[in-house]
Amino acid sequence: xxxxxxxxxxxxxxxxxxxxxxxxxxxxxxxxxxxxxxxxxxxxxxxxxxxxxxxxxxxxxxxxxxxxxxxxxxxxxxxxxxxxxxxxxxxxxxxxxxxxxxxxxxxxxxxxxxxxxxxxxxxxxxxxxxxxxxxxxxxxxxxxxxxxxxxxxxxxxxxxxxxxxxxxxxxxxxxxxxxxxxxxxxxxxxxxxxxxxxxxxxxxxxxxxxxxxxxxxxxxxxxxxxxxxxxxxxxxxxxxxxxxxxxxxxxxxxxxxxxxxxxxxxxxxxxxxxxxxxxxxxxxxxxxxxxxxxxxxxxxxxxxxxxxxxxxxxxxxxxxxxxxxxxxxxxxxxxxxxxxxxxxxxxxxxxxxxxxxxxxxxxxxxxxxxxxxxxxxxxxxxxxxxxxxxxxxxxxxxxxxxxxxxxxxxxxxxx
Amino acid sequence: xxxxxxxxxxxxxxxxxxxxxxxxxxxxxxxxxxxxxxxxxxxxxxxxxxxxxxxxxxxxxxxxxxxxxxxxxxxxxxxxxxxxxxxxxxxxxxxxxxxxxxxxxxxxxxxxxxxxxxxxxxxxxxxxxxxxxxxxxxxxxxxxxxxxxxxxxxxxxxxxxxxxxxxxxxxxxxxxxxxxxxxxxxxxxxxxxxxxxxxxxxxxxxxxxxxxxxxxxxxxxxxxxxxxxxxxxxxxxxxxxxxxxxxxxxxxxxxxxxxxxxxxxxxxxxxxxxxxxxxxxxxxxxxxxxxxxxxxxxxxxxxxxxxxxxxxxxxxxxxxxxxxxxxxxxxxxxxxxxxxxxxxxxxxxxxxxxxxxxxxxxxxxxxxxxxxxxxxxxxxxxxxxxxxxxxxxxxxxxxxxxxxxxxxxxxxxxx
Numbered sequence: 124x125x126x127x128x129x130x131x132x133x134x135x136x137x138x139x140x141x142x143x144x145x146x147x148x149x150x151x152x153x154x155x156x157x158x159x160x161x162x163x164x165x166x167x168x169x170x171x172x173x174x175x176x177x178x179x180x181x182x183x184x185x186x187x188x189x190x191x192x193x194x195x196x197x198x199x200x201x202x203x204x205x206x207x208x209x210x211x212x213x214x215x216x217x218x219x220x221x222x223x224x225x226x227x228x229x230x231x232x233x234x235x236x237x238x239x240x241x242x243x244x245x246x247x248x249x250x251x252x253x254x255x256x257x258x259x260x261x262x263x264x265x266x267x268x269x270x271x272x273x274x275x276x277x278x279x280x281x282x283x284x285x286x287x288x289x290x291x292x293x294x295x296x297x298x299x300x301x302x303x304x305x306x307x308x309x310x311x312x313x314x315x316x317x318x319x320x321x322x323x324x325x326x327x328x329x330x331x332x333x334x335x336x337x338x339x340x341x342x343x344x345x346x347x348x349x350x351x352x353x354x355x356x357x358x359x360x361x362x363x364x365x366x367x368x369x370x371x372x373x374x375x376x377x378x379x380x381x382x383x384x385x386x387x388x389x390x391x392x393x394x395x396x397x398x399x400x401x402x403x404x405x406x407x408x409x410x411x412x413x414x415x416x417x418x419x420x421x422x423x424x425x426x427x428x429x430x431x432x433x434x435x436x437x438x439x440x441x442x443x444x445x446x447x448x449x450x451x452x453x454x455x456x457x458x459x460x461x462x463x464x465x466x467x468x469x470x471x472x473x474x475x476x477x478x479x480x481x482x483x484x485x486x487x488x489x490x491x492x493x494x495x496x497x498x499x500x501x502x503x504x505x506x507x508x509x510x511x512x513x514x515x516x517x518x519x520x521x522x523x524x525x526x527x528x529x530x531x532x533x534x535x536x537x538x
Numbered sequence: 539x540x541x542x543x544x545x546x547x548x549x550x551x552x553x554x555x556x557x558x559x560x561x562x563x564x565x566x567x568x569x570x571x572x573x574x575x576x577x578x579x580x581x582x583x584x585x586x587x588x589x590x591x592x593x594x595x596x597x598x599x600x601x602x603x604x605x606x607x608x609x610x611x612x613x614x615x616x617x618x619x620x621x622x623x624x625x626x627x628x629x630x631x632x633x634x635x636x637x638x639x640x641x642x643x644x645x646x647x648x649x650x651x652x653x654x655x656x657x658x659x660x661x662x663x664x665x666x667x668x669x670x671x672x673x674x675x676x677x678x679x680x681x682x683x684x685x686x687x688x689x690x691x692x693x694x695x696x697x698x699x700x701x702x703x704x705x706x707x708x709x710x711x712x713x714x715x716x717x718x719x720x721x722x723x724x725x726x727x728x729x730x731x732x733x734x735x736x737x738x739x740x741x742x743x744x745x746x747x748x749x750x751x752x753x754x755x756x757x758x759x760x761x762x763x764x765x766x767x768x769x770x771x772x773x774x775x776x777x778x779x780x781x782x783x784x785x786x787x788x789x790x791x792x793x794x795x796x797x798x799x800x801x802x803x804x805x806x807x808x809x810x811x812x813x814x815x816x817x818x819x820x821x822x823x824x825x826x827x828x829x830x831x832x833x834x835x836x837x838x839x840x841x842x843x844x845x846x847x848x849x850x851x852x853x854x855x856x857x858x859x860x861x862x863x864x865x866x867x868x869x870x871x872x873x874x875x876x877x878x879x880x881x882x883x884x885x886x887x888x889x890x891x892x893x894x895x896x897x898x899x900x901x902x903x904x905x906x907x908x909x910x911x912x913x914x915x916x917x918x919x920x921x922x923x924x925x926x927x928x929x930x931x932x933x934x935x936x937x938x939x940x941x942x943x944x945x946x947x948x949x950x951x952x953x
Contacts, residue, residue: 150598152598152599152601155601157601159601159602162602163597163601163602163605165597165598165601166593166594166597166598170593171593171594171598174589174593174823175590178581178585178586178589178769178827179581179586181770182578182580182581182769182770183565183567183580183581183586184567186567186570186572186574186578186580186902187574187577187578187902187904189770190578190770195770195771221636221637221640221818222636222792222817222818222819222820223818223819224790224792224793224794224817224818224819225636225640225790225792225817225818228789228790232679248804252793252796252802252803252804253792253793253818255804255805255806256791256792256793256796256805256806257790257791257792259791259805259806260789260790260791260792260806261789263787263789263791264647264679264680264789265679272804275804346819348819354593354597354821354822354823355596355597355604355605355610355821355822355823356610356819356820356821356822356823356825357821357823358821359818372678374643374675374676374678374679375639375640375643375672375675376671376672376674376675376678377637377639377640377668377671377672377675378639378667378668378671379639381667381671387667387906387907388667389663389667389670389687389690390670390671390674391670391671391674391675402637402639402640403636403637403638403639403640403668403774404637404638404639404761404763404771405637405771406769406770406771406772406773406821406823406824406825407769407770407771407824408589408769408770408771408772408821408823408824408827409821409822409823409824410771412593412823487601487602489602491802492802
């Protein structure tokens with residue numbers, strides 16, 4: 124491949140990258156270009172450190188005292204406030220707890236309870252499946268509600284809005300294509316119909332600048348194990364805008380959401396602020412690893428993050444289209460920057476085999492049915508040189524047909 | 539104190555303890571007699587080892603591949619089967635997932651869905667609060683259901699049963715008093731009324747021999763961070779008897795409970811077996827620590843476990859009643875072995891201050907309102923000598939009134 128972008132300009136890009144030193148905060152295996160940080164982020168060194176302290180000192184030595192002494196009990200709130208800046212939330216609006224699936228269930232119920240008398244939940248037909256499944260779960264206990272799906276009942280969310288819509292659940296970035304929605308504009312439409320907007324940030328938190336309050340979001344959920352590198356299956360977050368505090372109710376009324384969890388009352392009374400979104404006792408070891416991971420983020424400038432993300436994805440799109448387009452690879456991500464998340468997908472009829480060949484060469488992306496090769500670009504630890512090398516290897520695989528020999532099945536299983 | 543039980547007989551008890559070598563499997567802080575293993579179990583050395591492997595190798599080096607390669611995705615089922623023997627479940631009936639609170643919510647819903655047309659949920663008025671709170675949560679989305687509480691609507695569960703009862707949620711061991719219920723007898727009564735029996739094993743799993751299938755239980759839930767030493771907030775378990783498989787439904791229908799989680803279907807289809815009790819992506823680091831903890835249990839004879847538990851609690855009751863009874867300490871646990879869990883509570887009007895004085899002397903128990911001093915006896919790492927020392931220190935504190943000087947507030951916060 125003789126791309127129009129030469130290696131010298133790549134070196135310059137890396138030299139001028141204000142985030143280049145962040146790479147040292149992570150453990151990255153040798154010989155790997157890791158482009159699935161949008162699925163499972165790599166280990167931050169601080170996460171290993173905190174996990175060791177949590178296990179050996181807090182659990183091992185201090186034992187039960189750590190619930191107070193090490194702040195375990197307050198981790199959902201304290202870590203929620205650490206994430207707040209990254210998603211445009213104010214302090215006290217976010218908690219880390221449970222899973223994205225469960226937080227979707229809570230947020231939809233809370234939204235419905237804020238809009239009594241309305242009868243429709245709107246979601247995406249092509250959203251991440253668990254979003255739909257949890258919506259169905261809510262509807263199973265709310266027979267008065269019905270679900271309208273984008274792409275099934277109408278082409279666009281906007282076409283599904285009417286004055287009977289209570290809640291709209293929508294992804295900020297599409298997990299397959301990387302398409303970024305305009306949060307402010309769509310939230311405005313949703314509010315125009317009098318409905319509640321719940322944003323799923325799984326593929327945008329830590330990938331770009333999210334501004335929930337500026338954009339008017341009512342609720343948001345998201346995971347911490349993708350771009351935020353909180354660890355496999357790390358607890359998720361849920362945001363509830365302050366204007367709804369005092370009116371939050373959802374049926375997973377566990378003791379951590381109680382106004383006085385240690386009074387051992389006989390009946391549930393919801394805590395204040397965002398606390399009613401909590402439920403049961405949280406997995407502290409996973410929480411403490413996440414605490415370490417968030418240290419890496421505390422001084423990250425989100426404008427720099429976004430600019431680098433766009434720089435990396437611009438470069439990958441340009442290199443792959445130029446070098447691999449002739450081999451039938453087509454872009455399945457937005458060319459326009461304003462519509463692009465921090466991932467790029469390309470399609471090819473043999474995308475699965477090509478992805479296996481890439482993985483064999485140390486370029487770890489993943490495959491999504493039917494023919495999407497998905498590449499995530501986490502700005503904190505990837506360089507422009509990584510992008511150049513990945514595109515070069517992809518070209519090499521296509522030019523030499525090495526993908527036809529790929530025999531390994533290695534589907535990335537968790538998005 | 540000159541107890542009728544002398545030190546020599548204590549030494550003999552320890553010498554003949556078939557579980558005495560298990561103590562080496564745990565990290566126990568120096569100078570501490572740890573009697574809150576019923577709240578947070580200490581660290582098993584194998585848990586530290588597995589946590590390190592999970593963080594440094596599986597997450598750090600193998601990254602996304604570990605979802606398959608390290609069996610992460612299957613941990614709910616594989617660890618569920620590890621716990622199965624301890625609770626009298628068959629393979630395939632138990633999964634480790636989420637929290638006890640959430641599993642209660644799922645189990646009650648699943649029970650209600652097995653008993654359509656019935657209108658009552660029975661629970662304990664003095665059960666662990668989250669059990670009641672989650673029951674209220676279910677009722678909040680099932681306005682056709684009402685709740686009857688033991689101790690409020692009638693003195694005993696048995697008095698609350700009638701042909702309109704769909705589900706009964708009951709604790710195997712009371713968290714304050716340590717009273718053990720007769721699972722077979724009460725399940726028989728519940729089934730006699732045509733209702734579904736859900737057992738909360740939080741204070742019995744790993745504390746005594748539980749035999750869910752022999753006793754006819756329909757569902758069970760429980761935590762893994764007390765007697766099982768799985769780590770702070772370690773994921774909980776949920777059991778569903780095989781006879782209900784194929785008919786399990788509950789509204790937390792996340793993608794891990796789907797029949798084909800990687801098909802990315804647009805609509806939820808419940809998986810087979812116990813899988814419909816799963817929901818979202820689990821906290822793998824906490825799960826892997828639990829995997830290490832369960833190694834310690836794999837060769838434990840549960841009859842030996844129970845016999846030692848009763849031996850330890852018999853001894854503690856005898857020593858404290860003899861030595862401390864004159865100072866106003868009264869037993870709040872069953873004297874009868876068949877009704878006793880693996881914890882002993884004593885009451886004293888100044889129980890709170892006395893507990894602080896005990897903690898200052900390295901005897902870690904906890905306090906439960908209004909006046910319960912609670913002591914847990916985990917048979918794997920406690921010796922008869924520990925029990926003797928704890929009782930001696932308690933006597934000393936009372937005889938010398940040192941509790942009056944106790945200034946430290948150190949309430950164990952999580953039961």
